[in-house]
Amino acid sequence: xxxxxxxxxxxxxxxxxxxxxxxxxxxxxxxxxxxxxxxxxxxxxxxxxxxxxxxxxxxxxxxxxxxxxxxxxxxxxxxxxxxxxxxxxxxxxxxxxxxxxxxxxxxxxxxxxxxxxxxxxxxxxxxxxxxxxxxxxxxxxxxxxxxxxxxxxxxxxxxxxxxxxxxxxxxxxxxxxxxxxxxxxxxxxxxxxxxxxxxxxxxxxxxxxxxxxxxxxxxxxxxxxxxxxxxxxxxxxxxxxxxxxxxxxxxxxxxxxxxxxxxxxxxxxxxxxxxxxxxxxxxxxxxxxxxxxxxxxxxxxxxxxxxxxxxxxxxxxxxxxxxxxxxxxxxxxxxxxxxxxxxxxxxxxxxxxxxxxxxxxxxxxxxxxxxxxxxxxxxxxxxxxxxxxxxxxxxxxxxxxxxxxxxxxxxxxxxxxxxxxxxxxxxxxxxxxxxxxxxxxxxxxxxxxxxxxxx
Ligand code: GAP
Numbered sequence: 415x416x417x418x419x420x421x422x423x424x425x426x427x428x429x430x431x432x433x434x435x436x437x438x439x440x441x442x443x444x445x446x447x448x449x450x451x452x453x454x455x456x457x458x459x460x461x462x463x464x465x466x467x468x469x470x471x472x473x474x475x476x477x478x479x480x481x482x483x484x485x486x487x488x489x490x491x492x493x494x495x496x497x498x499x500x501x502x503x504x505x506x507x508x509x510x511x512x513x514x515x516x517x518x519x520x521x522x523x524x525x526x527x528x529x530x531x532x533x534x535x536x537x538x539x540x541x542x543x544x545x546x547x548x549x550x551x552x553x554x555x556x557x558x559x560x561x562x563x564x565x566x567x568x569x570x571x572x573x574x575x576x577x578x579x580x581x582x583x584x585x586x587x588x589x590x591x592x593x594x595x596x597x598x599x600x601x602x603x604x605x606x607x608x609x610x611x612x613x614x615x616x617x618x619x620x621x622x623x624x625x626x627x628x629x630x631x632x633x634x635x636x637x638x639x640x641x642x643x644x645x646x647x648x649x650x651x652x653x654x655x656x657x658x659x660x661x662x663x664x665x666x667x668x669x670x671x672x673x674x675x676x677x678x679x680x681x682x683x684x685x686x687x688x689x690x691x692x693x694x695x696x697x698x699x700x701x702x703x704x705x706x707x708x709x710x711x712x713x714x715x716x717x718x719x720x721x722x723x724x725x726x727x728x729x730x731x732x733x734x735x736x737x738x739x740x741x742x743x744x745x746x747x748x749x750x751x752x753x754x755x756x757x758x759x760x761x762x763x764x765x766x767x768x769x770x771x772x773x774x775x776x777x778x779x780x781x782x783x784x785x786x787x788x789x790x791x792x793x794x795x796x797x798x799x800x801x802x803x804x805x806x807x808x809x810x811x812x813x814x815x816x817x818x819x820x821x822x823x824x825x826x827x828x829x830x831x832x833x834x835x836x837x838x839x840x841x842x843x844x845x846x847x848x849x850x851x852x853x854x855x856x857x858x859x860x861x862x863x864x865x866x867x868x869x
Pocket of ligand 1: 571602604613616617685686687724726727729730732
């Protein structure tokens with residue numbers, strides 16, 4: 415009898431991922447034992463590993479090029495930075511309160527308000543006036559809490575790139591076009607955070623600013639659009655779940671802006687922004703700081719303020735997109751002699767191995783010392799090269815399922831034959847094929863298999 419082909423079911427709602435994330439240690443509600451803190455999340459044992467992988471994938475894609483350098487700027491910056499950037503005066507959302515049910519919502523993206531001037535929750539028309547609410551978190555530097563000591567938690571990492579433009583260019587001696595890449599925390603006091611880690615008040619951004627000669631900006635904007643699309647494709651995001659969306663309205667400084675949208679369970683939503691920011695940022699910082707931020711091209715003896723092509727993606731949002739895209743349920747239905755049907759569900763996170771938190775699970779067939787002791791030694795051997803886990807609890811089938819559910823690409827079973835032939839069974843997550851591999855060749859075998867995904 416042939417093996418039935420399973421039906422594939424994809425993720426339908428975020429709540430499935432929220433519970434998997436908690437149960438398996440990807441993401442926990444912040445301060446949960448105190449009832450949680452709104453829109454803040456903690457990355458658990460597997461989540462923190464996976465988040466590092468997301469960052470590494472982005473960082474390598476950016477900085478393993480001959481024209482991009484890295485930067486790790488401070489979160490707190492001189493307050494005038496945010497005057498120059500326009501954030502003090504303009505980084506706000508219109509806020510409305512419902513006087514009946516006390517819901518607070520954004521006026522500019524709430525359909526019931528835009529169309530009918532109604533509260534999105536109770537439908538009341540008893541609403542406050544719209545007022546502008548600045549999204550920057552304020553704090554004070556030093557012991558005095560007065561207006562002179564106000565500093566902001568940065569709402570984007572980009573400003574660190576602009577104020578360090580000359581430092582990076584001169585210390586690296588790079589010529590234009592060149593870019594600065596950084597990963598770091600940003601903070602926005604969002605009026606309506608939500609959808610799990612999609613929109614939060616504390617999040618991480620991965621931004622790259624590419625400084626170019628005016629007039630070449632359109633060419634580089636197109637190039638970066640293509641590169642960013644290929645990045646998502648390379649790491650396994652299905653193309654049918656991605657699209658570009660041009661901005662309907664451009665910010666006053668932007669010459670072009672496009673979002674890469676991903677089809678989250680709540681619909682297509684922004685994953686990354688790609689912007690042509692003209693010379694706005696460097697000109698503003700030159701004006702407010704009094705420093706000359708022109709670039710001098712020696713070969714052509716010309717001076718200019720560079721234009722900036724920006725690519726900006728949230729690490730948490732990309733983490734969520736990877737989880738959503740990878741989640742699948744393989745459902746096999748069987749009928750017994752009486753005609754009763756049974757469904758067997760294999761939950762798999764089909765993550766690209768570079769993104770998967772654990773690469774190999776080591777599973778001794780029995781808990782007896784004669785298998786568990788050498789299996790632990792094998793765990794250590796593999797841990798020299800990979801993130802590994804060791805699991806000896808429950809049937810081997812259950813352990814395979816546990817590894818599938820967190821996206822582990824390979825399971826290695828140490829059985830009684832291993833003692834004699836020095837070989838283990840390697841089981842592949844996606845095809846579920848099994849191979850017998852010698853222990854002394856195992857690390858290089860796994861490394862070669864992982865590399866294959868990138869070719
Ligand atoms: N420097 C440009 C900039 O910050 P943005 O479109 O405001 O542009 C870039 O932000 C990316 O940062 C977004 O595409 C999104 O992935 C992420 N992001 C922004 N706000 C976020 C929030 N509140 N929670 C999680 N991610 C956020």
